[in-house]
Amino acid sequence: MSGNHILKNLNPYGIKFPNYIDEIIDDLTQKFQFNKTELDMSTDSLSLFDVYFIEKKPIIDEKYINDIILGLVAYTGQSYIYRNGGHWKMKLNDDGKTWIPIVVSKYGYENEDYIAYLYSTLIEDEYPSIYAASIFQEKPNTYE
Amino acid sequence: MGVTQNVAVTFDNIAINDCYELANGKIELVVDPNKQLLDVDDALGIIDDLKYKAQALLDAKAIGDTTQYNAILKDIEKDKVKLSSSNTINDETKDFVVNNINDLLLCERQTNSNTNKRIGAINCDAVVKNFIPNEYLEEPIIDESVQLGLKEYVADSEHWEDLTPEKMRDLCLDAGVKAKVLQNPKTAPYVNELFPVRIGVIFENAVLKSLDRPKNGASYPVQNPNLNPKSVIPDAIAESGTIQEKMVSEKKTRVYYWWPNGVFIDAKFTLRAEKMIYFKGNNPKNEDQIEGFLNVLMKENNAFYTTSWLGTLFGIGTPIKKSATEANASYLVIVTPVGVNLEDKILREAGSRNIAVLQSDCQYFKKGKDVYLKVSTSTLKNDAYLRNKVRLIGTYAGGASLIDFSK
Numbered sequence: 001m002s003g004n005h006i007l008k009n010l011n012p013y014g015i016k017f018p019n020y021i022d023e024i025i026d027d028l029t030q031k032f033q034f035n036k037t038e039l040d041m042s043t044d045s046l047s048l049f050d051v052y053f054i055e056k057k058p059i060i061d062e063k064y065i066n067d068i069i070l071g072l073v074a075y076t077g078q079s080y081i082y083r084n085g086g087h088w089k090m091k092l093n094d095d096g097k098t099w100i101p102i103v104v105s106k107y108g109y110e111n112e113d114y115i116a117y118l119y120s121t122l123i124e125d126e127y128p129s130i131y132a133a134s135i136f137q138e139k140p141n142t143y144e
Numbered sequence: 145m146g147v148t149q150n151v152a153v154t155f156d157n158i159a160i161n162d163c164y165e166l167a168n169g170k171i172e173l174v175v176d177p178n179k180q181l182l183d184v185d186d187a188l189g190i191i192d193d194l195k196y197k198a199q200a201l202l203d204a205k206a207i208g209d210t211t212q213y214n215a216i217l218k219d220i221e222k223d224k225v226k227l228s229s230s231n232t233i234n235d236e237t238k239d240f241v242v243n244n245i246n247d248l249l250l251c252e253r254q255t256n257s258n259t260n261k262r263i264g265a266i267n268c269d270a271v272v273k274n275f276i277p278n279e280y281l282e283e284p285i286i287d288e289s290v291q292l293g294l295k296e297y298v299a300d301s302e303h304w305e306d307l308t309p310e311k312m313r314d315l316c317l318d319a320g321v322k323a324k325v326l327q328n329p330k331t332a333p334y335v336n337e338l339f340p341v342r343i344g345v346i347f348e349n350a351v352l353k354s355l356d357r358p359k360n361g362a363s364y365p366v367q368n369p370n371l372n373p374k375s376v377i378p379d380a381i382a383e384s385g386t387i388q389e390k391m392v393s394e395k396k397t398r399v400y401y402w403w404p405n406g407v408f409i410d411a412k413f414t415l416r417a418e419k420m421i422y423f424k425g426n427n428p429k430n431e432d433q434i435e436g437f438l439n440v441l442m443k444e445n446n447a448f449y450t451t452s453w454l455g456t457l458f459g460i461g462t463p464i465k466k467s468a469t470e471a472n473a474s475y476l477v478i479v480t481p482v483g484v485n486l487e488d489k490i491l492r493e494a495g496s497r498n499i500a501v502l503q504s505d506c507q508y509f510k511k512g513k514d515v516y517l518k519v520s521t522s523t524l525k526n527d528a529y530l531r532n533k534v535r536l537i538g539t540y541a542g543g544a545s546l547i548d549f550s551k
Contacts (some may be wrong), residue, residue, distance in 0.1 A: 002362075002405065002446060003360075003362025003363055003364040003377075003381075003405070004362060004363055004364075004365070004375075005361055005362055005363075006361055006362065006363050006377065007361075044328055044330075047328055047330060047331045047338075048330065050331065050334070050338055051330050051331060051334060054334050054337055054338075060429070062373070062374065062375070100361075112358070112361065113352075113358055113359035113361070115361055116359040116360060116361040116377065117345065117349075117359055119361075119363075119377065120359075120377055120379075121341070121345065123373060123377065123429070123430065124377075124427060124429065124430045124433070125341050125344070125427070125429070126337075126341075126427055126428060126429055127334070127337040127338060127341050128341070129338055129341040129342060129345065131331075131338075131342075131551065132338075132341055132342045132344075132345040132346075132551045133345060135345070135349055135548075135551075
């Protein structure tokens, strides 16, 4: 059985996703009722989501995740680029429909795994951690 | 290989990745532009397809679908012409296949004209059987399962130590993971909630890096509506495969099958005192995850097959519906710290579905401030419960990955 990409039907912006980053993050800010100044692209700001999940105890089911995942992808990716450099690149999934936002580091490493880490922590962890799941690499793995 | 081919190819700076796919460089078929050639894939595809077309021909005849029957017959004649003009298949193989097609066409025409099915020295049933997929005809001579797409790095000479849950926690403490939570006034009150989650993510990330597997980004819907969650997302996916060796026309033929989603890999970290991964309830939010994995693996029937070793190497094959579990090609690989056990119910439930459960644990070594993790060689855990024990198990092991404590 083939799986479905976790962003399937969740990215209405398609290939133009990078053009709408600010808009998507604004929408996310409203959903979490944060002040705009709180989401300042710092690593600490990622923890605000973790604290929100603990304090507000939203019911984190598939519907809820589908509502926020694109915003979290946009914010975690954009904050990485803000702090470390790099850029967005869109990749078409094998299904031929889903455009996946890739974060390309300044060294050219293409980060895609962070999307699945974000989704996994939300659906699996009792206390989801957006901070922990924001996993980006600058360079490919090296082995000793 | 059942089909031998003499093909001239050039290899230009190629590299193979851990899935045995061409990652870099190119392979080019050397062709004479003055000749009309089939490429390797086409020739392989035609021969593989012929068997299934012959079966479809018989099916069409059995149900009296003359339109379909005539269409397939015409198709087979076209294949014959293509193969006859091919220089990518050696003469012996070409003669064998083309002669069988000739016999098949002759038999079928005679049969349709109501003459006796036996024509001269040709036994029509036997001719047809030459094209029928052998799995429908006879038991294979050997039936092995192998893990395709596996990788074991050469072990290095460093002194590796067991990575227990407590050791993983201590390494995270030493690296300041907990301190970071405490330094942030907003997260500090929730250190007991956030620290374990961060250890878990750090562990999982290091495991996947060690196995050189990307984090899986696909969700797989669970068929059983009573399970929660409704879809599962294994940490990583790998291919499984089988090789069947059969006698075809008195020749040994190897048929390779593989399932791109035949192996689910999941890293499990726990700080619970009982050090156990349970069938249910490892996490209240994700109670039925392991049963969900088994449910999805049991339904896996998207396979590919080829008779070509080259085909397996480059992921070239013909799609076919074939159950991975029935073919002994379903695997659940669980990676844990040392000393963590899998509940017997996981092994039993997987075994009853003919899904092999493998477990790997992890080791670490320190080099200055850096800490490396490597996934140890996996072992089969539910041999006693497997419905069908005829399988050759591949092993899972990883290379040294630098643990990223930046979380």
